[in-house]
Amino acid sequence: MKKIAFYLILILIWEVIYKLGVEVLGIWKVYTFPSPIAVGKTLIKLIADHTLGIAIAASMKRIIVGYLFSAMIGITIGLIIVRFKYLDENFGALILGLQSLPSICWLPFAILWFGLNESAIIFVITIGSTFAIAMAIESGIKNVNPLYIRAAKTMGASGLKIYWNVIIPASLPNIITGLKQGWSFAWRALMAGEMLSATKGLGQVLMVGRDLADISQVMAVMVVMLVLGLTVDNLIFGRIEKSIRHKWGLDRS
Amino acid sequence: MSLIVEGVTKSFMSKHHKIYTLSDINLEIKKGEFICLLGPSGCGKSTLLNIIAGLVEATEGKVILNDHVVKKAGPDRAVMFQESALFPWQRVIDNVEFGMKIAGLPKEMRREKALKYLKMVHLTKFKDAFIHELSGGMKQRVALARALTLDSEVLLMDEPFAALDSQTKLILQMELQKIWWETKKTVIFVTHNIEEAVLLADRVLVMSAGPGIIKKEFKIQLARPRQLENIDLTYVLADVMKELKEEVEKVAKAEYDNDWNIEKDSILSHSDPDLGSNL
Numbered sequence: 001m002k003k004i005a006f007y008l009i010l011i012l013i014w015e016v017i018y019k020l021g022v023e024v025l026g027i028w029k030v031y032t033f034p035s036p037i038a039v040g041k042t043l044i045k046l047i048a049d050h051t052l053g054i055a056i057a058a059s060m061k062r063i064i065v066g067y068l069f070s071a072m073i074g075i076t077i078g079l080i081i082v083r084f085k086y087l088d089e090n091f092g093a094l095i096l097g098l099q100s101l102p103s104i105c106w107l108p109f110a111i112l113w114f115g116l117n118e119s120a121i122i123f124v125i126t127i128g129s130t131f132a133i134a135m136a137i138e139s140g141i142k143n144v145n146p147l148y149i150r151a152a153k154t155m156g157a158s159g160l161k162i163y164w165n166v167i168i169p170a171s172l173p174n175i176i177t178g179l180k181q182g183w184s185f186a187w188r189a190l191m192a193g194e195m196l197s198a199t200k201g202l203g204q205v206l207m208v209g210r211d212l213a214d215i216s217q218v219m220a221v222m223v224v225m226l227v228l229g230l231t232v233d234n235l236i237f238g239r240i241e242k243s244i245r246h247k248w249g250l251d252r253s
Numbered sequence: 254m255s256l257i258v259e260g261v262t263k264s265f266m267s268k269h270h271k272i273y274t275l276s277d278i279n280l281e282i283k284k285g286e287f288i289c290l291l292g293p294s295g296c297g298k299s300t301l302l303n304i305i306a307g308l309v310e311a312t313e314g315k316v317i318l319n320d321h322v323v324k325k326a327g328p329d330r331a332v333m334f335q336e337s338a339l340f341p342w343q344r345v346i347d348n349v350e351f352g353m354k355i356a357g358l359p360k361e362m363r364r365e366k367a368l369k370y371l372k373m374v375h376l377t378k379f380k381d382a383f384i385h386e387l388s389g390g391m392k393q394r395v396a397l398a399r400a401l402t403l404d405s406e407v408l409l410m411d412e413p414f415a416a417l418d419s420q421t422k423l424i425l426q427m428e429l430q431k432i433w434w435e436t437k438k439t440v441i442f443v444t445h446n447i448e449e450a451v452l453l454a455d456r457v458l459v460m461s462a463g464p465g466i467i468k469k470e471f472k473i474q475l476a477r478p479r480q481l482e483n484i485d486l487t488y489v490l491a492d493v494m495k496e497l498k499e500e501v502e503k504v505a506k507a508e509y510d511n512d513w514n515i516e517k518d519s520i521l522s523h524s525d526p527d528l529g530s531n532l
Contacts, residue, residue: 155328
């Protein structure tokens with residue numbers, strides 16, 4: 001309830017600034033500063049003519065495919081790196097570098113490989129979040145309290161049984177955080193990729209807004225992106241994280 | 254059953270010379286005996302326990318349990334650590350069942366046995382609690398129950414009560430005495446607390462630091478159940494304490510500044526000695 005009031009006030013301030021800056025004082029032009037009412041209207045229009053629905057469906061399809069790929073590859077890379085010390089020592093820095101490389105830099109590469117199509121964008125999404133996930137898996141497993149492993153050994157566990165019964169559950173909080181971070185990287189990569197090379201999707205609708213000098217549409221799509229990002233974050237990752245933290249007793253302040 | 258420690262040595266190389274954490278330790282432990290390894294910190298008592306547990310490899314020598322040389326950790330030697338080492342992602346009952354699950358016991362059997370041992374440590378009420386909801390003493394109780402479910406002949410305990418407050422510690426010591434009496438396990442108990450050692454052990458092995466050796470052995474022939482306030486226990490205690498004082502001093506001298514002295518620092522002197530001259 002408090003939150004809703006907070007956002008209502010925020011929108012009100014926005015409207016007041018719009019009225020003052022655009023209509024009364026004329027500091028900004030109409031196409032550089034949108035009003036919340038115009039954004040709302042555009043939003044309704046975009047929903048009504050199914051532009052938004054189609055765009056969201058296309059974007060979601062891409063990110064789900066790309067993210068699943070990156071989760072699979074990232075987890076595999078992470079597990080392999082933990083297992084082989086040689087790889088860790090030599091590949092560790094490279095992976096860190098690859099992770100800090102903005103994923104959109106891969107787009108030219110992807111276009112040359114796959115052409116201007118879905119595969120190129122999915123590739124960019126995958127590569128954008130794979131390394132973040134791999135690193136989270138690696139650090140998650142490395143940071144497992146060695147006491148747990150010792151205790152499990154004295155109870156007769158060894159090899160894969162230790163992995164499955166101790167190391168994986170013990171590193172789960174870190175792994176979930178890594179997956180969540182991977183998701184946000186994937187989301188960014190998706191938007192960047194769509195803005196530059198897609199023929200449908202949220203990023204493309206955003207670019208159409210720019211081409212038509214329709215700042216309301218730009219703003220409306222940005223709002224949608226924000227809401228979608230928050231929703232996935234809270235509803236999926238937030239819930240899993242919360243339940244794990246509760247179980248472990250990490251949520252007591 | 255027999256547990257034999259034969260010529261166990263643990264050493265590592267520092268910059269120029271070899272440092273011996275343990276030097277030629279020989280032990281023979283009988284079935285059902287309660288052994289306390291007593292010594293100041295740094296004397297290698299935990300290392301010895303870990304070697305027996307199979308968690309640490311000895312540089313030389315071997316540990317033989319029932320005619321088999323110990324190579325790695327296993328459920329025939331249950332271990333209890335100073336921190337409970339319970340798994341925070343599982344409920345209490347699942348923690349207690351862990352060893353049996355690894356051994357592949359069927360579900361109902363596991364549950365039944367886990368409850369039996371949880372009952373022994375008086376924690377059935379908390380069987381569905383998460384680990385972080387338990388107090389320090391309760392955690393060690395669960396850890397004890399978990400160790401007991403392995404049905405091992407040997408129970409190794411590495412300062413299990415050291416992190417607890419003294420009341421809780423006392424209760425747990427009494428209960429351990431009782432559980433040991435009931436289950437007839439062979440216990441090797443590491444501690445730096447002399448009272449604890451005398452209270453619990455059949456034999457107290459006093460260890461000495463640098464290099465780690467077993468300096469002296471005390472047979473504690475007191476009736477059970479023992480209680481800390483018994484006068485004969487206090488008498489034995491004084492005996493062991495004398496032995497250990499030298500050790501503590503030796504270790505402390507290596508760690509503290511040169512001007513430290515156990516005699517000097519245990520007397521409260523005042524710079525203005527008033528011997529009642531103004532009465």
